Amino acid sequence: MSTSFDVIVIGAGPGGYIAAIRAAQLGFNVACIDEWKNAAGGPAPGGTCTNVGCIPSKALLQSSENFEQAGKHFGEHGIHLKDLKMDVATMIGRKDTVVKQNNDGIAYLFKKNKVTFFHGGGSFVRAVDGGYEIKVAGKTEESLTGKQVIVATGSSARALPGAPFDEQSILSNDGALAMGAVPKRLGLIGSGVIGLEMGSVWRRLGAEVTVLEALPTFLGAVDEQIAKEARKAFDKQGLKIELGVKVGEVKAGKKGVSIAYTNAKGEAQSLDVDKLIVSIGRVPNTTGLNPEAVGLKLGERGDVLVDDECRTNLPGVWAVGDVVRGPMLAHKAEEEGVAVAERIAGQHGHVDFNLVPWVIYTSPEIAWVGRTEQQLKEQGVKYKAGTFPFMANGRARALGDTTGMVKMLADAATDEILGVHIVGPMASELIAEACVAMAFRASSEDIARICHAHPSLSESTKEAALAVDKRTLNF
Numbered sequence: 099m100s101t102s103f104d105v106i107v108i109g110a111g112p113g114g115y116i117a118a119i120r121a122a123q124l125g126f127n128v129a130c131i132d133e134w135k136n137a138a139g140g141p142a143p144g145g146t147c148t149n150v151g152c153i154p155s156k157a158l159l160q161s162s163e164n165f166e167q168a169g170k171h172f173g174e175h176g177i178h179l180k181d182l183k184m185d186v187a188t189m190i191g192r193k194d195t196v197v198k199q200n201n202d203g204i205a206y207l208f209k210k211n212k213v214t215f216f217h218g219g220g221s222f223v224r225a226v227d228g229g230y231e232i233k234v235a236g237k238t239e240e241s242l243t244g245k246q247v248i249v250a251t252g253s254s255a256r257a258l259p260g261a262p263f264d265e266q267s268i269l270s271n272d273g274a275l276a277m278g279a280v281p282k283r284l285g286l287i288g289s290g291v292i293g294l295e296m297g298s299v300w301r302r303l304g305a306e307v308t309v310l311e312a313l314p315t316f317l318g319a320v321d322e323q324i325a326k327e328a329r330k331a332f333d334k335q336g337l338k339i340e341l342g343v344k345v346g347e348v349k350a351g352k353k354g355v356s357i358a359y360t361n362a363k364g365e366a367q368s369l370d371v372d373k374l375i376v377s378i379g380r381v382p383n384t385t386g387l388n389p390e391a392v393g394l395k396l397g398e399r400g401d402v403l404v405d406d407e408c409r410t411n412l413p414g415v416w417a418v419g420d421v422v423r424g425p426m427l428a429h430k431a432e433e434e435g436v437a438v439a440e441r442i443a444g445q446h447g448h449v450d451f452n453l454v455p456w457v458i459y460t461s462p463e464i465a466w467v468g469r470t471e472q473q474l475k476e477q478g479v480k481y482k483a484g485t486f487p488f489m490a491n492g493r494a495r496a497l498g499d500t501t502g503m504v505k506m507l508a509d510a511a512t513d514e515i516l517g518v519h520i521v522g523p524m525a526s527e528l529i530a531e532a533c534v535a536m537a538f539r540a541s542s543e544d545i546a547r548i549c550h551a552h553p554s555l556s557e558s559t560k561e562a563a564l565a566v567d568k569r570t571l572n573f
């Protein structure tokens with residue numbers, strides 16, 4: 099087996115494995131190193147996303163949503179079930195199978211594209227003539243050299259000071275996705291993306307869920323109108339969210355976890371729960387990389403410092419995904435991975451950071467791309483807004499899911515679409531139309547004049563575009 103490569107990628111999450119495949123497609127001899135272990139100690143390529151992130155969370159969101167539908171909404175369709183039960187072990191087993199299918203899929207793609215995979219921790223040893231020596235510490239130790247190195251080592255959950263994760267009582271995303279039973283009382287710190295998604299899963303299955311959030315506003319990065327609509331839906335579902343809290347001492351004992359905090363009014367409070375999920379953001383993974391050996395520059399958060407094109411301070415060393423600046427999203431990592439491979443090949447890889455969509459896979463789903471109304475106001479941009487409620491959409495009524503709306507923001511003078519914000523059914527899929535439109539710098543009039551299938555949820559996007567010009571047809 100060759101130990102000299104054109105490109106060595108450290109990390110096989112969505113940033114790394116996609117960079118490796120694209121580099122191989124471009125004709126390079128590529129190695130990809132990843133240390134993630136499955137339950138049997140074998141390789142599990144796919145990173146956080148595949149193993150303890152995007153994929154397993156969506157599997158559990160689907161199972162729990164099915165349970166909620168069966169218990170609370172099937173009756174509306176005339177479907178009556180007796181003795182509805184949730185078998186958590188089967189649900190977790192299914193999630194593990196879905197994860198494994200994805201691990202196997204990536205291993206297959208590596209073979210297909212002739213990417214050489216190494217299972218173990220990758221670290222810099224030294225700069226060598228025309229490249230870098232990289233050590234792989236796995237079952238055996240290997241030394242590789244690469245002309246170009248792409249760091250894609252991802253991120254890990256941030257713990258509360260003084261309350262390390264034990265994954266039994268105080269859980270990160272790892273433990274949150276692997277609970278063997280539904281806790282009676284579940285606490286979450288942080289009402290960000292993980293807080294809302296994981297809170298939704300376990301609430302649907304019967305847990306009494308309380309989320310403590312430090313900020314005074316709910317989902318501050320989301321368009322205010324959309325966040326307000328989502329909050330209404332979560333309140334109705336019984337997801338308790340307390341804003342503006344200051345979390346104090348967290349004590350884990352045999353009977354559960356006790357959290358001392360002050361509420362928004364400054365009053366001392368305590369919350370006792372059986373399990374606590376801490377979802378207060380993530381930290382870049384750079385400790386195992388041995389960056390000092392080659393003088394790779396890190397930022398204050400421990401992130402690898404890069405320019406807009408993912409170049410580090412070292413020639414031939416690049417970094418992509420969660421380990422660098424920008425949103426911690428799988429598709430952002432993938433885009434950067436592709437762009438870097440293309441730049442190495444002398445092409446003009448490009449990522450438009452203004453057009454990275456966000457999706458929160460709760461029910462209702464929340465999705466957006468581009469600027470929010472509050473950002474446009476802050477920036478003094480003159481805009482027109484159009485909204486269309488799913489309540490007025492035939493397909494949404496037939497689905498029995500009429501919560502929410504599509505909102506479109508367009509430049510007042512040119513009509514160019516500046517942002518699209520959706521809360522409601524299948525927002526995760528609907529947002530793609532907005533991304534395409536904005537990538538082609540479409541106007542709201544363009545969307546308003548495109549024929550959309552009837553009945554479909556996508557008609558709501560067309561109607562929101564019509565609403566920008568105050569001429570909705572169905573509302």
Ligand code: FAD
Pocket residue numbers: 108109110111112113114131132133134144145146147148150151152153155218219220221250251252253271292383386387418419420421425426427428429430431459
């Ligand atoms: P990672 O996926 O973190 O992969 C890095 C890999 O590098 C890991 O396998 C790690 O073991 C390996 N590694 C680290 N150091 C070394 C080393 N020294 N040597 C060898 N290997 C090493 N994003 C979305 O876009 N959509 C979602 O729905 C979504 N859901 C999420 C749900 C949860 C619960 C979480 C936690 C995250 C979610 N994310 C989601 C975020 C997404 O998972 C990350 O943005 C994405 O995984 C980042 O990809 P990456 O390749 O940069 O890093």
Ligand code: NAI
Pocket residue numbers: 287288289290291292293295310311312313343345376377378379380425426427456457458459
């Ligand atoms: P987050 O950044 O989304 O949310 C963290 C929340 O915790 C914030 O609202 C923050 O104000 C709050 N917080 C921070 N410190 C706190 C404290 N001490 N006490 C109380 N609240 C505190 O981070 P999260 O949810 O951990 O997720 C990490 C990242 O993973 C996300 O930002 C996202 O990039 C990614 N992710 C993406 C998903 C998706 O795309 N659907 C799903 C899940 C995660």
